């Protein structure tokens with residue numbers, strides 16, 4: 571609880587923490603664990619996701635997940651950025667201004683890696699669009715969950731077969747796609763080492779979380 575006390579005082583203003591990484595690496599799972607942990611320490615948190623988090627953005631999410639609609643790469647990035655802008659303006663900024671810790675499942679870095687790098691729209695081009703959509707708001711801390719994509723995908727497939735609907739279209743991509751996604755997130759962490767922390771995502775959820783929470787006091791000084 572000593573570390574927790576330090577975090578509490580450090581978080582007098584709002585913070586913005588994002589989770590990134592490939593499918594099945596445990597982003598949603600770890601975000602829930604961090605959310606519970608911060609709440610137990612007395613923080614107000616807002617748990618959100620991209621694309622999503624507002625009615626407009628959830629409607630965009632439904633478009634992106636609809637297998638009958640296949641927007642091309644450029645249409646896809648504009649849809650994502652439209653959802654992002656709405657989410658930042660209506661959820662993230664107000665919550666931070668009110669002193670909450672905003673936890674978001676995927677954010678601008680997913681667009682950089684998936685659309686910019688892997689789909690080939692260009693890193694700088696997507697960075698420009700991200701900046702327009704967010705008005706320059708960047709996360710205070712980004713946790714990249716990193717592990718062998720084949721093992722991560724096996725997790726995601728288990729999740730999808732247990733759940734009611736598939737979470738997205740990425741699970742169906744070939745192994746090479748997921749390998750490039752992993753490399754893209756590692757490259758991102760090299761470019762922005764202060765903001766982006768790579769956490770090994772193998773092992774049981776509690777073990778992974780034990781690697782995550784010690785990063786907060788140091789990263790959010």
Ligand SMILES: Nc1ncnc2c1ncn2[C@@H]1O[C@H](COP(=O)(O)OP(=O)(O)O)[C@@H](O)[C@H]1O
Pocket residue numbers: 591592593594595596597598599600725726728729771772773774775776778
């Ligand atoms: N550390 C872990 N070890 C084993 N299974 C995990 C672990 N973390 C999450 N899972 C399970 O793997 C699946 C994918 O995890 P999830 O958190 O949804 O990943 P993501 O949000 O990154 O796609 C879920 O069924 C989840 O319960």
Ligand SMILES: [Mg+2]
Pocket residue numbers: 597598599675
């Ligand atoms: Mg998830």
